[in-house]
Amino acid sequence: MEVLYWSLLILGIFYAAITLLFGDVDAAIGEVIHIPFLQPAVLIGGLTSLGASGILLIRYSDLLPWLIFVLSLCAAVVVSTIMYFFYLKSIAKSEHSIAFSLNDLIGSIAEVHTSIPSQGYGEIIIHSKTGATNQIAASFDGIDIPSYTKVVIIDVRDHTAYVSPMEELQRL
Template sequence: MTLFGTSMETIYLTMLIIAGSLTVLYIFFGDILEGIGEAIGLNPALILAFITFFSASGYIFETVTSFSSLVIMVVSIISALLLDILLNIFVLIPLSSAEESLSYTEESLKGRVGKIIIPIPENGFGEIVIESKSGMISKPATGYENEAIAGGKRVLVIEVKKGVLYVIPYENNLDAEHTV
């Protein structure tokens, strides 16, 4: 079958090349398209994936099978839709929720307990590590009242200013009972 004097294989292949090129551009400029996609309620990644799946399956079916072009188009649309749904459910949704769970804000560090790895001198800076679900967070720290704090001590984060954690020595009752 031909459409506007062009074979269906050529149309599918052209669509595949264009969708592939747009996908590469989306990788580099995805933030801009994300904003546009949110405004109209569609995810650009899913649209590009649908076009890619549709054109790839259409091209393969046109070159390998002897079915009519209309049947191939319907099968390609159904397969692209199913693959797009699977991509969304098993890849895009878990990635979006994983990205949020791995990040932290400086405000979320307030009230957390860490351990001094580089001693904090009086009126100076050291470094602490805080354990989190996503790994270890290492941040510069200073004493809340400009006091010196030795290495290996546990500290409580009181305040965060310009990326520096202001800490005080921390000793909970359970630690004191075990040392007695």
């Protein structure tokens, strides 16, 4: 029985090393398994804790082998449950990206940080819920735009935001 416990512990350590070296192995397996609590990280974590607790109980207790297996199985269920609820579920909630596309910024209001010459480039600051971002900008209308002017992003081409001053738009 000790060989089984050592095998499970070594399997868990090997899986952790493979995941560390090659990235998220769970993603490929997780696509096949659609039951949330049967994710590979939960299963491997449970099997590893089954092996570890079995080894510890064999070495440091005088319990009967069947009782050691039952206690180790209970420890595996507890570890798997903790791993699922406190680790995997919280990670799933935090997997939202704050990335954005420049094309998503069209129509946004920004402020000129570095003045934009009529035939050159400057810099704008766009404030959003996730923070502020600086972008390269050029004048859409071909006019000089001084610093601290409120502008609207009209177009995005070649990684450059083309902007117009808010006053110019209000006159139209």
